Amino acid sequence: MAAITTAPGYHEEVDPNASYLENKKGLLSWLFTLDHKRIGVMYLLSVIIAFTLGGLFALLMRAELLTRGRTLMDADTYNKMFSLHGVIMVFLFLIPAIPASLGNILLPIQLGAKDVAFPRLNLLSYYIYVFGACFGIYSMIHGGVDTGWTFYTPYSTSDPAHGGVGSSSAVIPMTLAVLVLGFSSVLTGVNFIATIHKMRAPGLSWRRLSLFAWSLYATAIIQILATPVLAITFLLLTLERFLGIGIFDPRLGGDPVLYQHFFWFYSHPAVYIMIVPGMGIVSDLIATFSRREPFGYMAIAMSSIALALLGFLVWGHHLFVAGMSEYATMVFSALTFLVAIPSGVKVFNWIATLYKGSISLQSPMLWALSFIFLFTIGGLTGLFLGMLAVDVHLHDTYFVVAHFHYVMVGGTVMGFFGGLHYWWPKFTGRLYDEKWAVAGWFFVFVGFNVTFLVQFLLGSRGMPRRYYDYLPQYESLHQISTVGSWILGLGFLILAAMFVRSLFSGKPAPRNPWGSAAYEWLTPSPPPTFNFAKDPVFERGPYDYQVATDEELYDGFDDPLFPEKGVAEGEARA
Amino acid sequence: MSAVAHEKGESGNTRGAVRAYAAPSLFYVAVFVGLAALTALTVLQSTFDLGKLNMLLGVGIATLKALLVLGFFMHLAWDNKFYAYIVVTAIFFVGVFYTYTTNDTEKRGLRDPDQSGKILPATGAPAPGGFSP
Amino acid sequence: MSMEATAAEHDGYARPKWLAHHFYTPAQQFNTAKLGMWLFIAQEILFFGALFVAYGVYRNWYPEMFKLASHQLDKTLGAANTLVLLFSSLMAALAVSAAQKGKRMATGTYLLVTIACACVFLAIKFVEYKHKVDLGLLPGTHFEPNLPHGVPSLPANSGSFFALYFLMTGLHALHVLVGIGVLTWIWIRNLRGAFSKENYTAVFVAALYWHFVDIVWIYLFPALYLI
């Protein structure tokens, strides 16, 4: 461990050329690592476990909705299923997924830095994440919560044990879990902004920052400015349920609509914490796989920042029918439309980047393109919900469920898996099987659309969300959706098998398998502990394909798409 | 010379040494006296009942004291502008949160007294499920 | 060859011991630490800001109740606490300027006085809390006021005011406690001679945190006590 007094963050003896996976072995070297790449891999593992657990709950829910009445479980268990699905997916997967795992692994390399600004804070934020997850598991063991991931009061805070009218499930451990998870997210945000400001290698001006780094910067701004309000909201929630302080419970003089203001002031920017890094990955993927500098680089970067800032002004569209005064609904509806502009600018710029590019449809690119298609549908249905008259009918129906799944799964999960495929050779040093990857993508894409496209119809026909049982006219659409969820589950199984197989028997990855000009491909894969053998000085931008030499872009590897020849010697060359 | 320096105001000879302005100790004591005086002022001001003005004056004096601490004790006055921008942005977003929330809470029931009112105007009956002492 | 040597040979001068491996220059380390702390303070502004929003909303709804309930708080103790914290803020600032000049002894004493003031602040806070608990002025469901006669009775929903009072001052006291911990740790490191004219980052950053805690109280005092 670092010497206590004199030299904070001093690293033990490390061979600069050995890869970060080989230079130290053993569990302890992982659990007490200060290397941002190892912390990122640990985050990745935990985040994928959370995604699997959340996905399992989703499959059980959809199976229950296959037929009317009781199919698998009773109402209480179903309510706990959808609440745990929501909490796990939002707080344990979507928010930490891209910034904390892929962001931790890639950001310092993309900046040419040795590590993030505060390595010990980075490790601390991982352990706070694990500590929060333990609270969540404790609550799950004790029956889980049945309040939905939104914990609306007074149902969540009015404890029947104290003579209340609300939920009798294990709410307090789960709210503490979310409270603790919030701090992990804040510390990651502080770390990333300090890293991007102060740790950039010489020659790396703001205009040479990769678009993924720009999106992490915008996300970090939201993490710092929004998460504390979540901490306060859940602190008040926990104290109100535990001690009965009357802030949100109307029985004690509080106001439940005020809770919704507090909750959504965090939770709407939180959906931008989830989607903006996904957009950052897609910008990088589109640039690499059309081998072209992104069209309107500054426009894409600035629209990430614009999304981050505008995201704070629109939370009211969750309260249109919640009893908010019409003056507020008018203002929030207008601002909600404004927030669609930066997303639109991004999509237009991505498409313009494809124009006259040299597009190669390798598996990461398939994920990026499906992000564009599905995020466009997700974004447009968001406009439906921003429109006041239409939202009155569609609020809290399956239309909303379909909308946010199109943005979360169609957006963030597609971006996350695109990034995972894209950087997998870099941080594991192994190539994966392209055919399996395309098969996995196909099942996920088809399964997702079958599951959620019909839910738009369910919603507009008036089927409310979070329903254990439904009227006969909705049955056929629910059955289509459940079958779709099986295809989706199969797709993720294929991907899991592919990645595990590639870890053990994947071909060793060359330095630059995709022929990309971005900085992370200049260092061998897997990279050494301090990312670059010698401190890098950058003379060109990450997307300057015209300036990048052929030697940098192509080093004789076997192109997975056209594997005529055998594998060229794939060992890394600096 | 190694292309290392990318900290603004980095002169070659002191090899990136840390430099922050240190005011004379008496200056800090003067700032403290100012703060103490403002505290006395705000306590005095609270004894007069000026209605709405009371709150504004209270916040005004508190902001003055905060600016003194931020500017001199926390070296913001002699430091890179960026740190001041961080503080201003944070306060701006607290302002956004407060303004939009009170835009709702203050205007409830303004268009139609039946909307989100705690008492039903027609019968005067308090809404069920509400606060009953 | 060891990491130490490559970095030194690379920069052409002996790297000081306290410079972390991933920083190029001491100035970079100092400014990064300062930026990190200012970002943490921005987060804290939102943290307390959210509570002030709740305070603002409730005060607009029940101005009379807030006025009556606030008269139960002791203004003199509040003012005394404010002066104690302002003085401790002065001590922290002097500790930093002493550390900048490399005067290790002066830094140590200033830090000690800051910690002492913080403890005095907590003591006064404890007295105030005891007084509230005795009068039964507790938040929400536990609000059973048994005020001495002659004192005007409080409206029924004053529980909300005392909920906000205990929350805001309680969270602030928690931050004071953390501040005491941090300042003691810095005091110990200063005793061991970890700081010098070139390396006073930790003292500076700890003082930043402490000044912020003082600013929160500067706003809390008029908000709760001087209605």
Place this chain on the structure above:
Amino acid sequence: MMQPQASSWQLPPAMADTAAPMDGAFHFIFWFSVVFAVLVIAVTLLFIQKYRRQKSDQRSGKAEKGAPTPSRNKLEILWTVVPTLFIIVLFHVGFSAYIHNVTAAEGATEIRVFAKKWSWEFEYGGGARSPDLHLEVNKPYKLILSSEDVIHSFFIPEFRVKRDAVPGQYSFVAFTPTAVGEAHVFCAEYCGTNHSAMLAKVFVEEPAKHEEFLASFGRKPKLCGTPPVECTEEKWGESLFTEKACFTCHGTGGDGKLGGSPSPGPKLAGIFGHDQPLQDGSTVHVDENYVRESILKPNAKIVAGYANVQMPPFAGSFTDDQLEAVIAYIKSLK
């Protein structure tokens, strides 16, 4: 009761004046989005197909690159300003329809709607409450909502109205039914175990039929029960028992179970004439007064073992003779 035909493949039948503006806005933004999405997807597919990388790097021995990227600020400004104009139009369409739907017509008939954990009740001014909403066609209505425990949301898809019933405050929905037929009320805000069972029926009737309903409301009907049979006191009590959704918590069988699992509420069969142990240790002799008090103020005497089950109070839900009928029915349970 014939059912009006659905107004489009996406939306439920339009049965109120609030439906038309909303449907207009919905179809406007739907077609706007379809055109926009088709445009985006088509152009992307076109570019993918047109600018596909011809040879793999490996065969060409070098990395095939895309064309250098020009910077077109004019284009950027274009596709920022044009969508802004679009959204201004969208906002206007949405907002004007919204203001029409949330404005209550002058002199609208007021109906009080009580939401409580897992059932709706409608009071037509006269004290008695009915679990169904009976409306007269082409007459403006204003439904005043309130909730006794947690947040519920009053949602009638056929009328396109939705408003949260928040405990501690009133809210209202306003509409004028335009088509005779049957609609249903959902609870759209999650409120606990039987959130999905918290349904109610809406009957939009001709004026004559509505008058007949109002006249006979609250008094013992000639026929009751399913299949409708001559109404005795117990039969009427049983139909009220199901109407007020008592069965969601109380099993009526000898074992007091509910669909195989233990019922949330205490057993009702065969309790008359025996002593009932209470939570606070005392016992009470079960008679009409105990049952009446337990219906109106459930927390007065809590049966042992059911401490934290909060049965909502039914005071005001029954007229006196309805209450007599329910007690008679419970008495008849063996």
